[in-house]
Amino acid sequence: MSDSGMVNLTIEGRAVSVEPGTSVLEAAKTVGVLIPHYCYHPGLPVAGSCRMCLVDVEKAPKLAPACATAVAEGQVIRVHTEKARTARKGVLEMLLINHPLDCPICDRSGECELQDFTYQEGPAESRYRDPKRFNPVEDFGGDVVYVPNRCILCTRCVRFMDDVAHDPVLNVEERGDRAHIGKFEGKDLTHPWAANVIDLCPVGALVSKDFLNKARVWELDRAASVCTGCSQGCNLVVETRDNVVMRLKPRPNPEVNEFFICDHGRLNYRWMNRRDRLESPAIRGAGGYEAVDWDVATAGAARILKGKRVFVLASPNLSNEALWLLSRLIRKSGGAGAFRMPNGSEAPLPGVVDLALRADRAANGAGAELLGMTRSESPLGGLQAGDALLIVDHDLAPEDVAFAGRASAVVVAGTAMPAGLERADVLLPMCNVVEEDGTFTNLRGRVQRFLQAKAPSGLARPSWYVLSGLCTALGDSAEYFSASAVFDALATEHTEFAGMSYGVLGLRGRRIASQADAEVRA
Amino acid sequence: MAIGVKVIERPIAETSYVRAALQGMGRTLKHLFEQKVTTQYPEQKESLSRRWRGTHRMLTTEDGKAKCVACGLCPTICPANCIKLVPGEDERGNRYPLAFEIDEFRCIFCGYCQEVCPEEAIHLGRHYENSEYSREGFVYDLERLTAQTHPVCEMWDPADPKGE
Numbered sequence: 001m002s003d004s005g006m007v008n009l010t011i012e013g014r015a016v017s018v019e020p021g022t023s024v025l026e027a028a029k030t031v032g033v034l035i036p037h038y039c040y041h042p043g044l045p046v047a048g049s050c051r052m053c054l055v056d057v058e059k060a061p062k063l064a065p066a067c068a069t070a071v072a073e074g075q076v077i078r079v080h081t082e083k084a085r086t087a088r089k090g091v092l093e094m095l096l097i098n099h100p101l102d103c104p105i106c107d108r109s110g111e112c113e114l115q116d117f118t119y120q121e122g123p124a125e126s127r128y129r130d131p132k133r134f135n136p137v138e139d140f141g142g143d144v145v146y147v148p149n150r151c152i153l154c155t156r157c158v159r160f161m162d163d164v165a166h167d168p169v170l171n172v173e174e175r176g177d178r179a180h181i182g183k184f185e186g187k188d189l190t191h192p193w194a195a196n197v198i199d200l201c202p203v204g205a206l207v208s209k210d211f212l213n214k215a216r217v218w219e220l221d222r223a224a225s226v227c228t229g230c231s232q233g234c235n236l237v238v239e240t241r242d243n244v245v246m247r248l249k250p251r252p253n254p255e256v257n258e259f260f261i262c263d264h265g266r267l268n269y270r271w272m273n274r275r276d277r278l279e280s281p282a283i284r285g286a287g288g289y290e291a292v293d294w295d296v297a298t299a300g301a302a303r304i305l306k307g308k309r310v311f312v313l314a315s316p317n318l319s320n321e322a323l324w325l326l327s328r329l330i331r332k333s334g335g336a337g338a339f340r341m342p343n344g345s346e347a348p349l350p351g352v353v354d355l356a357l358r359a360d361r362a363a364n365g366a367g368a369e370l371l372g373m374t375r376s377e378s379p380l381g382g383l384q385a386g387d388a389l390l391i392v393d394h395d396l397a398p399e400d401v402a403f404a405g406r407a408s409a410v411v412v413a414g415t416a417m418p419a420g421l422e423r424a425d426v427l428l429p430m431c432n433v434v435e436e437d438g439t440f441t442n443l444r445g446r447v448q449r450f451l452q453a454k455a456p457s458g459l460a461r462p463s464w465y466v467l468s469g470l471c472t473a474l475g476d477s478a479e480y481f482s483a484s485a486v487f488d489a490l491a492t493e494h495t496e497f498a499g500m501s502y503g504v505l506g507l508r509g510r511r512i513a514s515q516a517d518a519e520v521r522a
Numbered sequence: 523m524a525i526g527v528k529v530i531e532r533p534i535a536e537t538s539y540v541r542a543a544l545q546g547m548g549r550t551l552k553h554l555f556e557q558k559v560t561t562q563y564p565e566q567k568e569s570l571s572r573r574w575r576g577t578h579r580m581l582t583t584e585d586g587k588a589k590c591v592a593c594g595l596c597p598t599i600c601p602a603n604c605i606k607l608v609p610g611e612d613e614r615g616n617r618y619p620l621a622f623e624i625d626e627f628r629c630i631f632c633g634y635c636q637e638v639c640p641e642e643a644i645h646l647g648r649h650y651e652n653s654e655y656s657r658e659g660f661v662y663d664l665e666r667l668t669a670q671t672h673p674v675c676e677m678w679d680p681a682d683p684k685g686e
Contacts, residue, residue, distance in 0.1 A: 103593075103640075104591055104593030104594075104640040105591045105592075105593060105616075105617045109593075213592070213610065213611040213617045214609065216593070216594035216598075216609070218594075
């Protein structure tokens with residue numbers, strides 16, 4: 001070992017320097033060499049059972065499994081020697097003996113590791129002539145369907161349920177060519193994190209009921225995002241087709257969610273496609289709402305709010321940018337802001353440190369409190385008679401309606417008409433979270449970016465754009481032309497966000513100053 | 523002849539038109555009894571090559587449903603981007619196309635869709651007579667594609683698929 005405490009070795013002719021104890025497979029990834037593998041997954045314990053990651057280690061008599069071999073000083077690894085390729089081709093031929101040729105109707109087709117590696121280095125034809133094994137499709141409960149014919153028995157799902165979810169309901173039943181994944185009698189995959197087995201499955205054996213037959217994966221467009229299901233802030237990939245969100249998948253972030261998202265977050269996307277959106281800015285006249293230009297609507301809203309104390313009811317799912325502009329608006333008018341936090345029960349994933357579906361079911365409650373909003377069970381309690389009420393994408397509970405009656409004027413900025421609201425004076429349509437750029441602050445103070453995934457509905461504008469226009473119309477000059485410019489201004493004003501910008505945050509985010517300090521002290 | 527044109531005396535056998543007229547009539551008579559080469563379209567039609575690529579046809583199973591499993595390979599491979607497909611799931615859990623449309627105007631009749639189809643569902647047809655009153659009429663939907671009855675294109679000899 002060298003003085004730096006790192007192990008130096010050569011993989012495919014490339015010099016690699018990694019921490020001792022790293023597997024050869026992980027070391028190869030650092031220099032862009034992907035060693036084919038099925039049973040290995042970085043988030044699970046190593047099994048070493050699929051024999052797909054066999055590589056040639058110089059001076060070793062036999063091929064070694066890259067996932068279970070630790071790096072050693074001076075090792076020379078070759079992935080594509082004749083010997084290693086022949087071995088992996090043999091493994092693929094065995095896996096394909098009973099694998100059906102149903103790629104055209106398989107949901108995994110296009111993102112299937114068996115497809116990829118067979119195409120890359122598998123045998124062109126099968127030598128097996130007998131009928132393939134057949135087992136009927138089984139409903140595993142939850143969001144999961146098991147198609148045993150496609151299963152290659154990598155046991156990633158079994159290890160996830162045993163070692164990460166700590167809810168061992170899956171095992172390998174039977175032996176030999178009858179082996180398949182079995183479910184404990186009378187138990188279902190009802191663990192709140194169980195649907196991760198769908199993402200873990202390298203083939204189409206475990207598929208999502210929700211996504212079944214809905215789209216081919218190569219038609220989907222992808223954008224990095226952050227889950228709005230709870231305050232954990234798991235990183236997501238939003239996948240859309242023809243401007244419709246089709247599914248959400250986890251985006252690995254070792255600081256937040258590793259490789260997983262909970263079922264609640266995974267299925268929490270239908271509201272993103274809702275059709276009853278506010279689509280045009282409007283002002284309430286004698287004959288009901290009248291669609292007007294953005295300039296007219298913004299000026300109309302400013303006229304109503306001007307000179308009054310503004311009370312803001314802001315959704316805890318708004319971005320930091322929008323909340324900061326709201327806090328400026330509140331400060332200018334001497335008003336106040338509040339929100340109600342939707343609640344649920346906490347559901348941790350025991351195998352990962354500090355990862356849970358949180359009881360606080362909104363993405364940016366921490367950010368809202370940091371930026372001056374008050375969390376309250378009765379958010380409109382602070383509304384004084386004669387105040388102007390600005391509702392930003394927040395629904396009204398039955399008990400709020402009476403309070404809302406005290407307001408002298410109501411301006412609604414949001415994605416849809418707030419539930420429970422009888423009338424508003426001005427409507428300003430805003431983009432929802434997948435239609436705009438922005439940042440959220442999660443419960444541990446990590447500020448994370450989300451990116452636009454689909455086109456806005458109608459004439460809706462991004463929330464920061466709507467609110468900066470409103471601020472400017474109220475005489476507080478806040479002309480910004482991108483979400484990143486708003487965030488830069490926010491970072492210069494708030495010490496908590498000091499030094500941050502979209503470039504610094506990247507796609508994995510960064511802790512705010514006070515939280516990061518607390519971590520260092522601990 | 524004021525300008526003095528010289529007139530050459532020729533034998534009658536050379537100057538008579540009778541012989542040429544008889545020759546011409548003989549040619550006409552001969553063609554009357556020869557095999558005709560003109561095809562009397564539309565009463566008569568030429569036979570098409572077995573590999574003729576014309577407007578599409580969707581083959582069906584015994585129970586009359588389209589063979590298509592909505593795998594999405596034909597819209598993916600189509601170079602003219604003329605196939606629209608929305609996959610769905612029927613009551614027995616099988617994939618099937620909720621919507622399948624081919625715009626025959628955009629189609630370049632390359633035959634890739636037939637070649638790529640894993641279910642041998644979509645075929646090009648040995649058919650070329652198409653007329654419609656509107657452009658929309660050339661967007662064939664699933665119902666129309668399955669209702670076609672013309673023979674289909676044989677891209678390769680079934681007995682010798684590799685052309686050996």
